[in-house]
Amino acid sequence: MVKAVGPQGHGAQGSALAEPLTMPPAGRVAAYVGLLLLGAVVGAAGALVQSAWVPAGVLLALLGAVGLFRGGAYAMGTRAGAVAPAAGWMISVILLTATRPEGDFLFAAGVVSYLFLLGGMAVAVMCATLGPGRQPNDPGARLAK
Numbered sequence: 001m002v003k004a005v006g007p008q009g010h011g012a013q014g015s016a017l018a019e020p021l022t023m024p025p026a027g028r029v030a031a032y033v034g035l036l037l038l039g040a041v042v043g044a045a046g047a048l049v050q051s052a053w054v055p056a057g058v059l060l061a062l063l064g065a066v067g068l069f070r071g072g073a074y075a076m077g078t079r080a081g082a083v084a085p086a087a088g089w090m091i092s093v094i095l096l097t098a099t100r101p102e103g104d105f106l107f108a109a110g111v112v113s114y115l116f117l118l119g120g121m122a123v124a125v126m127c128a129t130l131g132p133g134r135q136p137n138d139p140g141a142r143l144a145k
Contacts (some may be wrong), residue, residue: 028076031075031076032076032080032081032084033084035068035072035076035081035084035085035088036084036085036087036088037088038068038072038085038088039068039069039072039084039085039086039087039088039089039092040088040089040091040092041088041092042064042065042068042085042088042089043065043088043089043090043091043092043093043096043120044092044093044096045061045064046060046061046062046064046065046089046093046116046120047061047092047093047096047106047107047116048106049061050112050113050116051106051107051108051112051113054112057112058112058115058116058119061116061120062116062119062120062123065089065120065123065124066123066127068085068089069082069085069086069089069123069124069127069128070082070127070131072084072085073127073128073130073131073132074131074132077132078131078132079128079129079131079132081131082124082127082128082131083128086124086125086127086128089120089124090120090121090124093116093117093120097117
């Protein structure tokens with residue numbers, strides 16, 4: 001049997017794109033679902049807090065979102081760990097922006113509400129982008145910095 005040798009003389013692992021798709025373990029799927037639900041709770045709590053304490057409430061709501069998104073990314077070790085709670089956050093916030101038939105609404109048309117909505121989306125994108133990516137295990141591959 002012939003073993004494939006990489007450019008550095010080490011055994012070639014192959015690209016992750018060439019591997020067949022497999023279902024992740026059930027524990028990992030449950031963790032992502034938990035992060036999604038936790039993101040929805042943080043989004044709903046942030047929607048209530050941001051209008052209650054005008055200058056500090058929006059900062060507290062956005063800091064809670066940042067903590068959840070970054071914590072999810074590092075807990076799972078992937079960028080998807082930040083995307084799952086961000087998706088839950090966005091779903092809950094978008095559902096809360098709709099008016100009810102009675103005329104009630106949660107978000108007033110003001111700078112603070114828009115700062116919370118747009119700031120939360122920007123934070124979600126930043127945390128998902130800066131989350132830890134997959135690093136190759138082969139010593140002949142690029143350095144993990």
